[in-house]
Amino acid sequence: MNILSIDTSNQTMGIAIVKNGQIAGEYITNVKKNHSVRLMPAIDQLMRETATVPEDLNKIVVAKGPGSFTGVRIGLATAKTMAWALDIPIVSISSLEAVAYQGSFFNQLICPFFDARRGLVYTGLYKWSPDQKLENVLEEKNTLFSDWLEVLAQHQTKVLFLSQDIELHRELIDKTMGDLAVIPDTSYHVPRPSLLAQASMAKETEEIHSLTPNYLRLAEAEANWLKQQQGKS
Amino acid sequence: MGETMTKDQYILGIETSCDETAMSIVKNGVEIVANVVASQIESHKRFGGVVPEIASRHHVEQITVVLEETFSKAEMTMADIDAITVTEGPGLVGALLIGVNSAKALAFAKSKPLVGVHHIAGHIYANRLNKEFTFPLIALVVSGGHTELILMREHGSFEIIGETRDDAAGEAYDKVARTLQLPYPGGPHIDRLATEGQANINFPRAWLEEGSYDFSFSGLKSSVINTLHNAEQRDEVLKKEDVAASFQASVVEVLTTKTYKAAKEYGVKQVLVAGGVAANQGLRKELTSKFADTGIELEIPPLHLCTDNAAMIAAAGSIAYNQGHRAGWDLNANPSLDLEKYSLRGQQR
Numbered sequence: 084m085n086i087l088s089i090d091t092s093n094q095t096m097g098i099a100i101v102k103n104g105q106i107a108g109e110y111i112t113n114v115k116k117n118h119s120v121r122l123m124p125a126i127d128q129l130m131r132e133t134a135t136v137p138e139d140l141n142k143i144v145v146a147k148g149p150g151s152f153t154g155v156r157i158g159l160a161t162a163k164t165m166a167w168a169l170d171i172p173i174v175s176i177s178s179l180e181a182v183a184y185q186g187s188f189f190n191q192l193i194c195p196f197f198d199a200r201r202g203l204v205y206t207g208l209y210k211w212s213p214d215q216k217l218e219n220v221l222e223e224k225n226t227l228f229s230d231w232l233e234v235l236a237q238h239q240t241k242v243l244f245l246s247q248d249i250e251l252h253r254e255l256i257d258k259t260m261g262d263l264a265v266i267p268d269t270s271y272h273v274p275r276p277s278l279l280a281q282a283s284m285a286k287e288t289e290e291i292h293s294l295t296p297n298y299l300r301l302a303e304a305e306a307n308w309l310k311q312q313q314g315k316s
Numbered sequence: 317m318g319e320t321m322t323k324d325q326y327i328l329g330i331e332t333s334c335d336e337t338a339m340s341i342v343k344n345g346v347e348i349v350a351n352v353v354a355s356q357i358e359s360h361k362r363f364g365g366v367v368p369e370i371a372s373r374h375h376v377e378q379i380t381v382v383l384e385e386t387f388s389k390a391e392m393t394m395a396d397i398d399a400i401t402v403t404e405g406p407g408l409v410g411a412l413l414i415g416v417n418s419a420k421a422l423a424f425a426k427s428k429p430l431v432g433v434h435h436i437a438g439h440i441y442a443n444r445l446n447k448e449f450t451f452p453l454i455a456l457v458v459s460g461g462h463t464e465l466i467l468m469r470e471h472g473s474f475e476i477i478g479e480t481r482d483d484a485a486g487e488a489y490d491k492v493a494r495t496l497q498l499p500y501p502g503g504p505h506i507d508r509l510a511t512e513g514q515a516n517i518n519f520p521r522a523w524l525e526e527g528s529y530d531f532s533f534s535g536l537k538s539s540v541i542n543t544l545h546n547a548e549q550r551d552e553v554l555k556k557e558d559v560a561a562s563f564q565a566s567v568v569e570v571l572t573t574k575t576y577k578a579a580k581e582y583g584v585k586q587v588l589v590a591g592g593v594a595a596n597q598g599l600r601k602e603l604t605s606k607f608a609d610t611g612i613e614l615e616i617p618p619l620h621l622c623t624d625n626a627a628m629i630a631a632a633g634s635i636a637y638n639q640g641h642r643a644g645w646d647l648n649a650n651p652s653l654d655l656e657k658y659s660l661r662g663q664q665r
């Protein structure tokens with residue numbers, strides 16, 4: 084079983100090739116640069132270095148957001164088309180869930196989040212079950228971080244925060260959660276594409292055509308339009 | 317080409333520059349095998365125009381659906397395809413990115429050559445699906461984003477001899493249509509109303525300096541808006557049909573006259589019309605009568621090839637491919653891709 088996993092949903096661009104459960108290669112950059120230009124050259128390089136040809140692939144795994152709308156679509160357009168062309172299964176993983184995988188050894192609550200500007204975040208709440216399955220505790224959403232933290236504080240249990248944007252919100256987390264907040268070192272916040280491949284093992288294969296991004300947010304024009312419609316009635 | 321091309325060549329075209337997700341397979345650059353267009357017009361109607369984010373969302377949902385439909389209609393597989401060609405620009409960046417990344421994935425997965433295509437080159441080459449080119453020729457490109465006169469001395473070579481200095485013709489149509497409270501997209505409505513009215517309002521024609529082949533439509537647009545506004549202030553009712561007819565008469569006269577002059581000056585054998593506004597009946601009629609008995613051949617593509625489609629991208633892409641254009645895995649969407657710079661790629665072979 085050879086898996087190619089792709090994550091272009093946020094600043095980190097990650098690609099991994101996992102062969103029979105072993106990581107053959109992993110490519111991660113964490114710079115603000117164009118994913119569209121860099122994704123396919125990176126896939127090409129990683130495939131060469133791991134002596135993999137497209138026909139060797141048995142599955143594609145893609146991070147489906149939330150994140151940058153454009154970034155998410157670059158990953159999905161690439162992954163869906165490759166899966167279609169090679170006629171192999173595709174599996175998508177929430178980009179937040181992928182980050183939650185970084186907290187494998189933490190046995191209490193895990194809160195991955197991405198900054199979404201103006202005090203908003205994309206976030207969700209996860210927990211590892213005793214039999215090592217990642218479970219969703221609170222549904223993912225686009226919310227004010229201050230509101231979300233109030234809810235987390237009520238759980239009265241330790242919460243592991245995982246995010247590339249941790250520094251933007253550290254003060255607020257400390258203020259609201261106090262000793263209940265656990266914030267690890269920087270390397271744990273960067274999503275690893277090989278974990279996408281691992282996460283895909285617990286997931287069903289999806290229908291290529293109906294696989295859509297996990298935006299967690301309407302297009303602005305759509306949101307405004309809906310607001311107007313509600314105003315009318 | 318010719319001598320070495322013993323086997324038929326099949327080119328896949330991908331087009332996602334605006335609000336149509338389109339794919340097509342074209343044989344030998346001139347014959348459509350399959351042509352699929354998934355239009356999003358219904359989704360954008362309620363916003364009165366194309367919303368880029370919504371267009372991009374549709375493209376990513378449609379891309380593999382359109383791919384599958386194209387191949388099933390053609391009764392072909394990727395193994396039959398010689399090259400993958402995709403609109404690289406100009407257009408909406410988020411929309412272009414879906415086509416470009418999908419094309420790269422397809423080319424990579426199936427080890428096929430990849431070629432980036434200029435959207436306007438595509439519109440011009442829509443004509444070659446109908447009739448072989450004879451050079452030199454002039455193409456009048458008129459759409460929502462473009463109004464250009466382009467001289468072609470050979471395949472793959474594009475010289476812009478005139479272009480709009482402000483609004484594109486199609487843009488002026490859309491704005492005037494909005495002022496007349498016609499539904500989106502407004503162009504076809506104005507065209508229809510114009511046939512029912514009289515061109516009895518004297519709107520300005522922007523000829524610009526002597527000898528210039530450039531265009532300007534913003535003055536005309538403002539004049540229409542002011543005329544309607546002034547009439548309203550005087551409680552006067554102008555017939556929408558007459559406003560449409562008068563506006564259209566101004567646009568069509570300028571386009572036709574400048575195209576005719578350019579055709580004469582450059583001694584061309586063919587005049588091609590391309591772009592969404594080429595579907596305009598008023599323009600088609602006027603150009604047809606202007607070029608009748610001139611010995612210059614006038615070609616206007618059928619309606620379904622005037623609007624955005626991927627057959628035109630495959631047609632232009634087939635020339636680029638045979639001239640040796642190749643894109644790397646770093647191919648990106650280029651929302652402001654320059655036609656003349658694109659044209660030079662063919663000469664650098």
Ligand SMILES: [Zn+2]
Pocket residue numbers: 435439459591592623624
């Ligand atoms: Zn177009």
